[in-house]
Amino acid sequence: MKQIVILASGSGSNAENIITYFKEKPLATVSAVLSNKHTAKVLDRCDRLEVPAFYFNKIAFTKSDAVVEALKSLQPDLIVLAGFLWKIPSNIIEAFPNKIINIHPALLPKYGGKGMYGAKVHQAVKENGETETGITIHYVNEHYDEGAIIFQSKTAVEPSDNPDSIAEKVHQLEYEHFPKVIEKLLI
Numbered sequence: 001m002k003q004i005v006i007l008a009s010g011s012g013s014n015a016e017n018i019i020t021y022f023k024e025k026p027l028a029t030v031s032a033v034l035s036n037k038h039t040a041k042v043l044d045r046c047d048r049l050e051v052p053a054f055y056f057n058k059i060a061f062t063k064s065d066a067v068v069e070a071l072k073s074l075q076p077d078l079i080v081l082a083g084f085l086w087k088i089p090s091n092i093i094e095a096f097p098n099k100i101i102n103i104h105p106a107l108l109p110k111y112g113g114k115g116m117y118g119a120k121v122h123q124a125v126k127e128n129g130e131t132e133t134g135i136t137i138h139y140v141n142e143h144y145d146e147g148a149i150i151f152q153s154k155t156a157v158e159p160s161d162n163p164d165s166i167a168e169k170v171h172q173l174e175y176e177h178f179p180k181v182i183e184k185l186l187i
């Protein structure tokens, strides 16, 4: 059984979707979720879904080997960032080459980089009058949103769309594709 470890900072609806998807599959399981926010809703989801979850602070993440050692002990086949907002430090990147992936709620290289997350992405897409947006699943390197692209999927942006409706369309793409892309990477 392959081991997936998820890092998430917020609501965790993608984390829940991935956990649920792999509960039905013999291929892999989400063995743990790690969060940098102790009030993150993803931690409540893990309670309900009976998945081990851990909180860590910025010192553990960036100024020590605490998180990298915790990750190593979990022996993940894939580390999945699902709405995780901190930049991954080089000690973690180096410990897990080609084993860390992220999902970004836009068509990179557009609308990526520091500060481009959550509603800000969808607001920028709307303000620029884009006619399409989508999702990008990519490997993680030391720079925000710049690792090699694994998968993209598009959706139309209609004139009647607002940032909330764009976010909803993008979330639907994420729920549909993210678990399947993870599955393909693990086969």
Ligand code: GRF
Pocket: 008, 010, 011, 012, 013, 014, 015, 082, 083, 084, 103, 104, 105, 118, 171, 174
């Ligand atoms: C998603 O839109 C994802 O693309 C982005 O952060 C959001 C997380 O949403 N990186 P949720 O916490 O999974 O609901």
